[in-house]
Amino acid sequence: MPIRFRFLLLLGCAATAFAAPPPAPKLAVVISVDQLRGDYLQRFGPYFGEGGFRRLTAGGLVFEDCHYAHALTQTAPGHATILTGAYPMTHGVIANDWLDRGLWEQVNNVEDRTAPLVGLTPADATAALVAAKAGRSPRVLRADTVGDQLKMRYGAKAKVFAASNKDRSAILLGGRLADAAYWDENGVMVTSRYYREQAPAWVAAFNAERRVHASFGKVWERLLAPAVYDAVQGPDDAPGEWAESGFTRTFPKKVTGGRDAVGPAFFSAFDNSPFSTEFLGEFVQRAIVEEKLGRNGATDLLCVSFSQVDSVGHNYGPDSHEVMDSMLRLDRVLAAIFDRLDREVGLANCVIVLTADHGVAPLPERVNAGRADGPGGRFKVAELDAAGRKALDAAFGAPEAPEYWFTRDNNGFHLRLPVLAAKKLNRAEVATVLRNAVATLPYVALAYTRDQIEAASPDGPSVLAAVRRSYFPERDRDVVMVYQPYFQTRANTGTSHGTPYVYDTHVPQVWFGAGVPAGVRKDRVGVEDIAPTLSALLGLSAPAQAQGLRRF
């Protein structure tokens, strides 16, 4: 071979080796469905249409065994993990609410009095709403998100938006550099001054349509014949269901809140109805068009979190007609959003991720109905306080009124340090007495002191490691409990999540679109793997504190 030709061949090889990577997707869409448990897509799959969930699962990559690795599986920690790729021990969002140890007051995870709500008309900004929601921002979040990575890479050219029915879900997905997070307050899609001074004209116009208010009196009936729901879920009326917001335990449900006019009870009923999912879907479609998502010259990110499945899951349980119908209606809303994306951006230019913030426990009554050993139950958290107080009084003498030993916070206790100082008591010793007292209660599976948790390794499958991954020392408690499986702190009805058990940790992880190989993966993965994997698909470094792994 002539020398010259060999040289050209070498050049050709070099050019191939350093060829530019495929262009990054124009738009990433991250969808979280609040309380979408890991088994729901299979359970309700036969009743979905072609364009919604099935479009993702049939044409994309499904991770069947995806879990949260942290113990306190609540909405805020889950949403914070999805796009930071970090555990609560790192991102700092340990729960939905926690006791601020400096103020000795419960604070909300996205509370920020320096960032008042934006977008409410004077009529919408009721005194109760303003008092309850003084301000909102992601300031508690101690880790960057994929959206933050996009902003650092492309600046203003990359648009990052988040929308949800709930404040925390939008704010924590969006991250610290998002252009805006929007959520529903009393039928108005609001944001906060953290992001901008005024709502954009298109958001104001959307709100002026008063879509929520116009839903007063609408009736929620099942989409399919009742027998279909009976076959999949059992009877519509079941022991342990909780009918609130003017609803009964059975269909149909009239969305009025049990009142004659629009007001707080109606808004609560609306949030419990699938019409809130449809409302958010309309807002998201509007955002895609008005913000020209995927058409701004770099890669944009749209985060969406649907909250209504969580509301009905808490009230009626995962085996209810309400949850099934909410899923079927969400499926149609997703289909409309995907059609919109296809028209505006082209689905081939998008990458879509679907996941959830946590699962949910079955109603204890439902668990026990099928089993002679009756493992489920309900208990009153006041019993925890009484047992702890009694043990501490016996060991160290009761504190002088009006002082008290501790404040309970979620599934744990903060010790009152001034009381310990006055009695010259050692914090670790007092925590151990409190731990030992609650650990003997029949519905407490495990209890740990601060010292035990801080000394524990965050690696591995043990419950203590999961508790460690949930633990952020400066915001966290002196004693943390894990309840027995299938036990609820809700007194008579309803269910919840927040444990390290599989029904709470198992969630879907489905990928679709540009750069995604279709298929089904059965290996166990984590929600913390989403951020590093998505970053790689977008040609970005993973967020700095990401602890998950790139999965393809």
Ligand SMILES: [Zn+2]
């Ligand atoms: Zn949630």
